[in-house]
Amino acid sequence: MERAVVDTFLRGIPSFPSADKMANIFSYESSEVDWCEDNYKHSEIVVEYFNTMSSFIFFVISPIMLYLLHPYARERNLAVHLVWIMMVFVGIFSMYFHMTLSFMGQMLDELSILWVLAIGYSLWFPRRHFPSFVKDRRSFSQMVLVMTVVTTIFSFFKPTANAYALNFFALHIIYSLLVELKDCPNQRVLRLTWASIGLWVLAISCWISDRFGCSFWQKLNFCYLHGIWHILIVLATAYASTLIAYLDATLEIPYSLPDVQYWPRDSWAIGLPYIVLKGTTKLRKRC
Ligand SMILES: CCCCCCCC/C=C\CCCCCCCC(=O)N[C@@H](CO)[C@H](O)/C=C/CCCCCCCCCCCCC
Ligand SMILES: [Ca+2]
Ligand SMILES: [Zn+2]
Numbered sequence: 014m015e016r017a018v019v020d021t022f023l024r025g026i027p028s029f030p031s032a033d034k035m036a037n038i039f040s041y042e043s044s045e046v047d048w049c050e051d052n053y054k055h056s057e058i059v060v061e062y063f064n065t066m067s068s069f070i071f072f073v074i075s076p077i078m079l080y081l082l083h084p085y086a087r088e089r090n091l092a093v094h095l096v097w098i099m100m101v102f103v104g105i106f107s108m109y110f111h112m113t114l115s116f117m118g119q120m121l122d123e124l125s126i127l128w129v130l131a132i133g134y135s136l137w138f139p140r141r142h143f144p145s146f147v148k149d150r151r152s153f154s155q156m157v158l159v160m161t162v163v164t165t166i167f168s169f170f171k172p173t174a175n176a177y178a179l180n181f182f183a184l185h186i187i188y189s190l191l192v193e194l195k196d197c198p199n200q201r202v203l204r205l206t207w208a209s210i211g212l213w214v215l216a217i218s219c220w221i222s223d224r225f226g227c228s229f230w231q232k233l234n235f236c237y238l239h240g241i242w243h244i245l246i247v248l249a250t251a252y253a254s255t256l257i258a259y260l261d262a263t264l265e266i267p268y269s270l271p272d273v274q275y276w277p278r279d280s281w282a283i284g285l286p287y288i289v290l291k292g293t294t295k296l297r298k299r300c
């Protein structure tokens with residue numbers, strides 16, 4: 014198709030960048046979003062140095078979580094690993110976005126989060142809350158897939174709204190967890206729930222403060238809140254995903270007697286949570 018035709022077609026769509034702009038979606042600072050950290054302060058090729066470097070946390074936590082969740086994934090479904098494999102891509106795209114502040118970086122960063130959420134919902138959304146027209150988890154996952162593909166396409170029309178929309182998923186997850194755990198007597202599980210919510214509250218406070226309180230933080234010469242958000246949101250995801258996986262295990266593989274422990278030492282005040290399966294496996298049970 015002629016470039017002029019493409020251009021005319023694209024200009025007809027509200028908020029869609031023209032073909033000229035499309036060519037520049039990879040260029041530095043082509044995103045409308047610019048975080049509080051000073052640009053090019055420490056490097057000529059890395060726009061936001063601390064925000065870029067703090068994304069390294071994704072590459073530290075993801076392999077540890079893949080290792081810690083493996084016994085549960087082996088018993089339940091190896092597809093569970095997709096969540097933390099995908100988190101590595103979120104980290105790569107987050108680094109790319111803050112290094113360039115390009116429109117493409119922004120879209121890859123936001124869309125990879127959307128796909129992590131889609132995988133999480135497909136795997137872990139409780140069966141009893143499925144809409145009545147959905148007959149099993151396979152159909153539910155197919156429905157989530159279709160919705161995610163449609164949302165992926167529409168997210169190009171109002172890119173700045175995507176991040177706000179994504180944050181609302183956290184509210185839905187917290188609401189669902191609180192409903193699920195209303196009468197839970199297990200203190201370890203309750204501790205994990207409040208730690209997940211506490212980390213998320215700290216994380217989102219940093220995200221909002223960086224977005225809307227930048228002039229205040231600039232006066233204090235402390236413009237690193239978005240980088241701190243990266244670290245806290247990865248930890249919140251580690252805590253929340255373990256909690257959700259634990260609840261899933263109690264429903265889907267109850268014979269495995271799941272319990273929560275902390276790595277590297279269960280007795281330490283801080284650590285990464287994981288699931289231990291104290292029961293016999295399905296195979297051994299049959300013998
Ligand atoms: C039954 C549902 C199960 C779903 C479980 C899956 C939970 C994990 C989901 C998402 C991972 C979050 C990864 C965050 C990456 C941040 C990258 C980033 O900083 N991007 C910013 C730009 O650089 C962008 O502005 C941020 C956009 C907002 C992201 C909102 C993410 C929602 C996080 C949900 C975390 C759940 C915590 C729940 C706490 C109890
Ligand atoms: Ca900046
Ligand atoms: Zn970021």
